[in-house]
Amino acid sequence: xxxxxxxxxxxxxxxxxxxxxRCVPISNHLYFYWYRxxxxxxxxxxxxxxNNEISEKSEIFDDQFSVERPDGSNFTLKIxxxxxxxxxxxxxxxxxxxxxxxxxxxxxxxxxxxLTVT
Amino acid sequence: GQQxxxxxxxxxxxxxxxxxxxxxxxxxxxxxxxYKQRPGGHPVFLIQLVKSGEVxxxxxxxxxxxxxxxxxxxxxxxxxxxxxxxxxxAGPNGxxxxxxxxxxxxxxxxxx
Numbered sequence: 001x002x003x004x005x006x007x008x009x010x011x012x013x014x015x016x017x018x019x020x021x022r023c024v025p026i027s028n029h030l031y032f033y034w035y036r037x038x039x040x041x042x043x044x045x046x047x048x049x050x051n052n053e054i055s056e057k058s059e060i061f062d063d064q065f066s067v068e069r070p071d072g073s074n075f076t077l078k079i080x081x082x083x084x085x086x087x088x089x090x091x092x093x094x095x096x097x098x099x100x101x102x103x104x105x106x107x108x109x110x111x112x113x114x115l116t117v118t
Numbered sequence: 119g120q121q122x123x124x125x126x127x128x129x130x131x132x133x134x135x136x137x138x139x140x141x142x143x144x145x146x147x148x149x150x151x152x153y154k155q156r157p158g159g160h161p162v163f164l165i166q167l168v169k170s171g172e173v174x175x176x177x178x179x180x181x182x183x184x185x186x187x188x189x190x191x192x193x194x195x196x197x198x199x200x201x202x203x204x205x206x207x208a209g210p211n212g213x214x215x216x217x218x219x220x221x222x223x224x225x226x227x228x229x230x
Contacts (some may be wrong), residue, residue: 043220056217098216106163
């Protein structure tokens with residue numbers, strides 16, 4: 001079964017450093033997402049991406065964050081200057097379409113990257 | 119902004135007992151999705167409900183969508199140890215699922 005992959009599985013970085021989290025969405029999917037989950041808390045939406053541009057972003061996704069699809073397969077999340085509070089599990093997800101009132105498009109989540117900022 | 123509330127936060131049951139988690143949205147939803155996250159794992163899609171009053175079953179799991187399309191529930195009959203995990207409901211912010219708003223989740227622990 002196709003799956004979303006993410007690298008690295010764990011990233012440790014110092015406060016103020018830049019990190020890039022990488023994802024390979026499912027190959028025929030068109031919509032890509034980043035979520036984060038602080039330990040023991042709920043999954044929070046960061047950003048969605050379609051047709052090479054951001055389609056929606058949350059308040060969390062400020063100027064320190066950026067996303068890119070540098071080639072036909074990778075989808076990256078960059079945090080320019082990490083803060084302690086950025087420590088979390090970051091999940092990438094993809095879907096074939098958008099789920100609506102008559103459309104069923106599930107989001108497939110990757111295994112996540114645990115980011116630890118020290 | 120849209121909020122999705124879920125209760126209870128935590129439930130510890132004896133194997134074989136039933137389990138229910140409830141989800142409530144501050145706004146009417148076009149659809150609601152349920153995900154399961156095993157300890158240390160990632161969210162895995164379980165089901166999507168789209169119609170008012172819809173009920174769907176997956177083996178021992180029964181999902182309901184309220185008539186007003188603002189609430190939903192997941193009921194597990196005769197829990198097993200494999201049911202352990204966190205169950206999240208999620209609703210789209212807007213007509214389409216471009217931005218999913220997740221509930222806080224219900225952690226289920228099953229004692230054998």
